[in-house]
Amino acid sequence: MRETPATPAPTIFVNDTTLRDGEQTPGVAFTLAEKLAIAEALAEAGVPEIEAGTPAMGEEEIEALRAIASRGLGLRVLAWCRMGKADIDASRRAGVGAVNLSIPASDRLLSVKLGLDRAEALERVRRYVPMALDAGFEVAVGAEDASRADPDHLLRLAEAAAEAGAFRLRLADTVGALDPFRTYDLVAPIARSSGLAIEFHGHDDYGLATANTLAAVRAGATHVSVTVGALGERAGNACLAEVAAALESLMGAATGLDLEKLPALAERVARASGRAVPEGKAIVGRDVFAHESGIHVAGLLADPETYRGADPRLFGRRHRIVIGKHSGAKALAHALGERGVELAAPTAARLVTLVRRKATRLKRSLTVDEVVRLHDEACAGLQAR
Ligand SMILES: [Zn+2]
Incomplete structure (x- = not known):
């Protein structure tokens, strides 16, 4: 009898956000059935975690999150929240086990969006992370626009998140402003000193999201935020298939993914999003081999x-x-x-x-x-x- 080789335990963890950031692609809207099918396909491919929606969007989104979370897919289902009580309350009704509480990290987003200064932002982290923990969630903190933030403030944000009990800090290159070298310089000191698991969330405005994600891993990030087919705001996010393939083949990391499932997964999301897989798309495109x-x-x-x-x-x-x-x-x-x-x-x-x-x-x-x-x-x- 042929034995199936055991999949090595992951050293780098994939957090797929196709159902959250991916759906924020202009013109993309998944039905509940499509969301469930995509979540199941991600689970079958061995993805350990998905960010499945934004409860603050309302009842329909909460229902969809609840349907996905109650499916017993064997992966962590996470909801995207702003750092505040209303979003935490909405997540309770969504039945998810984990939340990503997001707070702007750059001065521009802090002042324009929230009218807050840095100290007030840290105060929010100290207030709302424990609130979400008390509600029974695993809590990750998301540093929005981290790529344009003061590195000292990012370190303080990481400290505050760790002290408040978060298990992870997400560094988001929200506007896709990084290159691989600057990504490394941004991530390395925080990964070294924060004691938190670091997740990197890249955008592809200069076509560098995959490269930046690999640079973040080289700098010590252990979690990578990706989407199937690189769906996402503007030019999209880092591509699941590219990141997983490069981590495994070029960097010798283990993702725990079944890479053979990636082409069919890309096709499934392409049908649901109405965005065909380009023929020349790395790994999954029709003509790349x-x-x-x-x-x-x-x-x-x-x-x-x-x-x-x-x-x-x-x-x-x-x-x-x-x-x-x-x-x-x-x-x-x-x-x-x-x-x-x-x-x-x-x-x-x-x-x-x-x-x-x-x-x-x-x-x-x-x-x-x-x-x-x-x-x-x-x-x-x-x-x-
Ligand atoms: Zn994003």
């Missing part, structure tokens, strides 16, 4: 390691050779071989030309059937000479 260029295909056929980046087998996928404008004789011989047709040397050059012409005219790759027909044409052309 497809190869056309003659030089690359010849190398891959001889030894897959020649031009392999990420290993498709990790994600339940495989290399696919497509025939198109850049195909060489080796790829054509390989495609024809699938139909038991042998490509003779004199025909090969003519077939390469015919394939090139047709692919350019149609502006797409060709099917094997089309290649077989062009091969027939190439043979007939040679005989007619």
Whole structure:
């Protein structure tokens, strides 16, 4: 009997916020059935924690949170709250076990949104974290706009959160203003000195959310906030599949995720969000393990390691050779071989030309059937000479 290898215990924990920040994508709105299906798919993929909604949005959201939390999915279901009594009360009715209590960390957001100074913000942490603990929640504190906050204030915020009994501090790059180097510099001192687990929540305004998340992990963050397909405000959040794949393959971290489930998970969320998975999206896109260029295909056929980046087998996928404008004789011989047709040397050059012409005219790759027909044409052309 074949034994299934045990999944190593996670060293980095994924907190998926597709149902909260992901749904904040303009134009995206999940039904209750879609939310439940996504939560179940995340649980099946081994995601240990999801941020499933914002109770302050009202009864419908509270009902959805309650439905997800009561499903017994075996993951932590967390609600996003502002640092205040009304949101904590709303979370009680949502039936979740954990809350993320968010407070602005930058002076700009503190003064414009709440009219508070730093000392008053710390006071709120000292008041509301114990209130949420008394209500029976596990409590994480979210530092909104941490990337534009004074680092000294962030350290004091971390201290206040730890003393008040929070189990984790989220550093949010709310406006996507960080690069990987600044992310490292922001996270490292807090991870070193706070005694709290640190979560990083990145946004992709400069296309750096995944890179910044990895930098945060390198700096000591143990929790990563991500969404399926990078859904989220503006340019989106860090992408679950990219972050998980890079953590496992490039950084040697264990996430506890079943990476083979990621492509189907991406498709499920794409259907529910109405945002198709781009063909070239890393890890999950249709074409990211497809190869056309003659030089690359010849190398891959001889030894897959020649031009392999990420290993498709990790994600339940495989290399696919497509025939198109850049195909060489080796790829054509390989495609024809699938139909038991042998490509003779004199025909090969003519077939390469015919394939090139047709692919350019149609502006797409060709099917094997089309290649077989062009091969027939190439043979007939040679005989007619
Ligand atoms: Zn966000």
